[in-house]
Amino acid sequence: MRFWNLLLLSLAGTVTAAQQIKPGKYYDRIVIVVMENQDYNDVEADSYYSTIAENHNGVLLTNFFAVTHPSQPNYIAMISGSTKGVNLDWDSNISRKSIVDLLEAKGISWKSYQEEYPGGCNTKSSINTYRRKHNPFISFKNIANDEARCAKIVPATELDKDIENNTVPQFVFFTPDINNDGHDTTLKYSSDWMKSYFEPRIGKSGLNNNTLFILTWDENKTWVIKPNQVYTVLFGPAVNRTSSTDDTKYNHYSILKSIEENWDLGDLGEHDVDATPLIIKD
Known part of the structure; x- marks a missing residue:
């Protein structure tokens, strides 16, 4: 009897998760x-x-342009609308709001999947090939010091489980490790990883159902002599754009602005307010 009760509770939890989807504008x-x-x-x-x-x-x-150099301020900018207080790649502890505050206020589920991250609200700077500087969520005090919130920063291995169980949250931030993102390796290395790891998952309904995928880079490589332009592509089965290119000037704040507009979240009162939102559907 106890087994069946647990099974029913598990199934009920799955149904509840499915019912909690908050439709976005796009x-x-x-x-x-x-x-x-x-x-x-x-x-x-x-x-x-x-x-x-x-x-x-x-x-x-x-x-499309990154906001600044080096890496970490760009990650912070993507989810908070500002680089305020973060100029380098050292551990940061930020006392202001982020996209998480806006998402949770509207009941939008979220997770950050981090390769080689052990979970458990770990705040170490470096663990194997994981780097904290590429995990912006752990730098916000109201996430790192809240067990329920920081439990949503998870090892990337959880993605496959969530796809299989149809429990992938509505907002996903995925960070490859220091090798797979190309930081300590090469462009070809990261390209091969993207093709072998992410490409097969793009086609899975547990991940791609009415989903906008955004692939971007934190900053350019030759930043001393070049403008900070980075390759960014919007894609997915649900994307509906008549043109395959868009020459509108955007930056990392544009991604944040688009998330806010998609779920009518309001804003963070930072550079997201004046950012140009991505044209994510014609």
């Missing part, structure tokens, strides 16, 4: 994948990255 789920330190033209010339838009109903943003 998409019901947004998945962001962030890679590291490559110049726009180099990524554009890559044999795999250059085909993502074409193969997955996508659009290449040809005039």
Whole structure:
């Protein structure tokens, strides 16, 4: 009897999770994948990255820019609308709001999947090939010091379980490890990882159902002499753009603005207020 009670509770939990989907204006789920330190033209010339838009109903943003240098402030900017108080890659402990506050206020589920992260609200700077500086959520005190919230920063291995159980949250931030994102390796290495790991998952209904995928880079590589342009592509079965390219000028704040508009979240009162939202559906 106890077994059947547990089974019924488990099934009820699955149904409840499905019922908690809050429809977005354009998409019901947004998945962001962030890679590291490559110049726009180099990524554009890559044999795999250059085909993502074409193969997955996508659009290449040809005039998209990172906010600053080095890495960490860009990650912080993506989810909070500001680099305030974060200038370098050292551990940061930020006392202000982020996209998490807006999502939770509207009942929108979220998770950050981090490769090689052990979970358990761990705040270490470096663990194997995981780097805290690429995990912006753990730098916000109201997340790191809240067990329920920081429990949503999870090892990337949980993604497959969530896809299988149809429990992938509505907002997903995925960070590959320091090798797979290309930081300590090469563009080709990261491209091969994206093709072998993420490509097969794009086609799974537990992940792609009315989902907008955003693939971007934190910053460019040759930043001393070049503008901070980064390769960014919007894609997924649900994406509906008549053009395969968009030359509107965007930056990382544009991603945040688009998330806010998709679920009518309001804003954080930072650079998200004046950011140009992505044209994510015609």
